[in-house]
Amino acid sequence: MRAAVLHGFGDLRVEEVADPEPGVGEVVVDVACVQPSVTECMLVAGDRVALHQHLADALAAGPTRFGGHEFCGIVRSVGPDVRHARPGDQVTAVETITCGRCAACRNGRSDACVAPQFIGFTRPGALAEQVVVPESCLVPVPPGVSAAAGAAIQPLAGAIHAHALAAVQPGETVLVIGAGVMGLLAVQVARYGNAGLVAVSGRSPAKLALASRFGADLVVDASTGHDGVLAAVRDATGGVGVDVVVETAGGSPEVGLAGTGTLDLAARCVRRGGRIVMVSVLPEQAPAPLGLLRERCVSLLHPRSGAGGYSPSGGVFAHALRLVARGDVDVESLITHRLTGVDLIPEAVAITRDKSTYGAINPAQVDLTAAGGLSWNC
Numbered sequence: 001m002r003a004a005v006l007h008g009f010g011d012l013r014v015e016e017v018a019d020p021e022p023g024v025g026e027v028v029v030d031v032a033c034v035q036p037s038v039t040e041c042m043l044v045a046g047d048r049v050a051l052h053q054h055l056a057d058a059l060a061a062g063p064t065r066f067g068g069h070e071f072c073g074i075v076r077s078v079g080p081d082v083r084h085a086r087p088g089d090q091v092t093a094v095e096t097i098t099c100g101r102c103a104a105c106r107n108g109r110s111d112a113c114v115a116p117q118f119i120g121f122t123r124p125g126a127l128a129e130q131v132v133v134p135e136s137c138l139v140p141v142p143p144g145v146s147a148a149a150g151a152a153i154q155p156l157a158g159a160i161h162a163h164a165l166a167a168v169q170p171g172e173t174v175l176v177i178g179a180g181v182m183g184l185l186a187v188q189v190a191r192y193g194n195a196g197l198v199a200v201s202g203r204s205p206a207k208l209a210l211a212s213r214f215g216a217d218l219v220v221d222a223s224t225g226h227d228g229v230l231a232a233v234r235d236a237t238g239g240v241g242v243d244v245v246v247e248t249a250g251g252s253p254e255v256g257l258a259g260t261g262t263l264d265l266a267a268r269c270v271r272r273g274g275r276i277v278m279v280s281v282l283p284e285q286a287p288a289p290l291g292l293l294r295e296r297c298v299s300l301l302h303p304r305s306g307a308g309g310y311s312p313s314g315g316v317f318a319h320a321l322r323l324v325a326r327g328d329v330d331v332e333s334l335i336t337h338r339l340t341g342v343d344l345i346p347e348a349v350a351i352t353r354d355k356s357t358y359g360a361i362n363p364a365q366v367d368l369t370a371a372g373g374l375s376w377n378c
């Protein structure tokens, strides 16, 4: 099969590799649609975030498969001891594979697993024609949900995690900083949840128009600067500030993100005693206005990722897919760039790495169901 292989930071190539075989408890999935995550694109470029050192060590030993945990596909074959999955099932997968053996896993805190594996990071992912995943990670994609929407479900799960962490009480006011894919998903989740006033700040008129369509009560042009956003928020809340800020805009200005000052903006827009949920992926040593947060008694929260079950009856991925299937959340309108054929994976990474230049909202998707072809539709 063909798969993306990283030869060095910034040097991603599509090459022939061996077809994968499923091990015990594993399935092979024919990838129908995949999107590189923003974090993956940062890591490919060599940015020092998340698993940078792990990737640097792997590259020191030679070219390595990397990326591809946001995908949707069809089960092709199943290995020994697979209990439920069958060839032909449409599935996506949760990227984190907990070990099940460490002290955290044994004590029911698998989200603190000390030896997790990650699809696309510590084992080959779906930037390829086929991907092998443990059956335990599979999430069925219900009828009526497209492969494109299935591949885009992980960011929605992230937005749901953020909303759940903020514990938004009925009628509470929410400001979403940033109108990119995470911001626009946060707006929809807040609206569908029990928020009162939902405000959003962003720089793109087209994205702010989408936010209005998704039910935002107040859209603020962020090009007015932090003072302009703060003034609009104070005006809308009687000078109090919002109960919850969901920060999604921070990151490198080189790729169109808003720098690290968005946390300071969040700290000024939130009410005394309010909560800030940090969705952005910032450098390890990003500055933080800790004195301001302390003085204003503000809680700074970081959402979990992955399946993260909040009840015994279901995981966040399955819930997110149901929201899409029912039409409660619209992810397809956020998909601006669709490429066709496995060979265009590096182009999808380049677009996703620099979304503002390309006018992309969701990461660029690659459709692997169409034969060859170098067409792309934007």
Ligand SMILES: [Zn+2]
Binding pocket: 098, 099, 100, 101, 102, 103, 104, 105, 106, 110, 112, 113, 114, 115, 116
């Ligand atoms: Zn563990």
